[in-house]
Amino acid sequence: MLKIHGTPKSRAFRCIWAAEEAGVPYELVPVSMGTGTKTPMHLKVNPNGKIPVMEDGDLVLFESLAINLHIAAKAGAPLSPAGDDMSRVLQWTLWAATEVEPSAGQWAYNTYIRPPEERDSGTAAAGAAGLIARFDVLEGQLAGRSHVVSENFTIADCNLASVLYGSWSNKFDYGGHPKVKAWLDRCFARPAALAARKLRDAA
Ligand SMILES: N[C@@H](CCC(=O)N[C@@H](CS)C(=O)NCC(=O)O)C(=O)O
Structure with missing residues (x-):
């Protein structure tokens, strides 16, 4: 299942919204702003020390809006149109x-x-x-x-x-x-x- 690391009060909100629009099941991995983003475990998935991060199988992405493009692509049109x-x-x-x-x-x-x-x-x-x-x-x-x-x-x-x-x-x-x-x-x-x-x- 798709994992979204972050807290809904952060930019992870954008990715939660996109996953809801796409109808893609997701799990929220809690990572707090401040200390949570700077742990060795989190820095492994995002060396920028920021949230959100998304995991989809072997794919790990940071940048909220890039994550959203990926999530939308899974749903196809009209959320992610062609051409x-x-x-x-x-x-x-x-x-x-x-x-x-x-x-x-x-x-x-x-x-x-x-x-x-x-x-x-x-x-x-x-x-x-x-x-x-x-x-x-x-x-x-x-x-x-x-x-x-x-x-x-x-x-x-x-x-x-x-x-x-x-x-x-x-x-x-x-x-x-x-x-x-x-x-x-x-x-x-x-x-x-x-x-x-x-x-x-x-x-
Ligand atoms: N351009 C990045 C910005 C990510 C970002 O700045 N996230 C903030 C939270 S909204 C963050 O993690 N800041 C570091 C922290 O609070 O520890 C994105 O859109 O994902």
């Missing part, structure tokens, strides 16, 4: 990781993750501005379709929405981007997302 739509999935997944996640992190760490005395309001504002610039792009993309690639929910939606989970659940102002907000609301109301959110809330 040009797969190229679009890769484009939006890499966009999530390289264009969106750095700004999301700047905003999150400096608004609700770090203790108030360690927050930097300038960095939070820079993160918010970065997010808004990406939401302008996404709002345009969602003008012609209900999901990021097509009318179908694909792993690109799971990957991009899960990078935005922190801003969505911590009341980032999506006022100027109603299509982005409605798409996130739809994504996080899916039964698979609700199952992952339940584990996250309980962790």
